[in-house]
Amino acid sequence: MPLFSSRKEEKKVKVTFSNGILFVEKPDGKKQAFPLEWFPKLLNASDEEREDWKQTDKGIHFNKLDIDVSY
Numbered sequence: 001m002p003l004f005s006s007r008k009e010e011k012k013v014k015v016t017f018s019n020g021i022l023f024v025e026k027p028d029g030k031k032q033a034f035p036l037e038w039f040p041k042l043l044n045a046s047d048e049e050r051e052d053w054k055q056t057d058k059g060i061h062f063n064k065l066d067i068d069v070s071y
Helices: 047-051
Strands: 014-018 021-025 031-035 053-055 059-062 067-070
Touching: none
Parallel strands: none
Antiparallel strands: 014 021, 021 031, 053 059, 059 067
C-alpha cells in the first residue's frame, strides 16, 4: 500500500538582479524577467534588502521591503 504525505514539497526559485532587471528562474528552468522600475523600492534597495526574500504560494516576498512579486 503506498504511503501518502500531506506535506507540500517546497520548490525553490532562483532570484537574481542584473542591469535593472529582476530575474526569477523556476525549478523547471523557465525564467521570467521584471523591470525594476516596476518596483521602485527594489530598484533603490541595498543588496542586503534584495537578498532577504522568501518564496510564497503566489511568488516572492521581499521581507525587509514588504514587496510581493507574483510570477
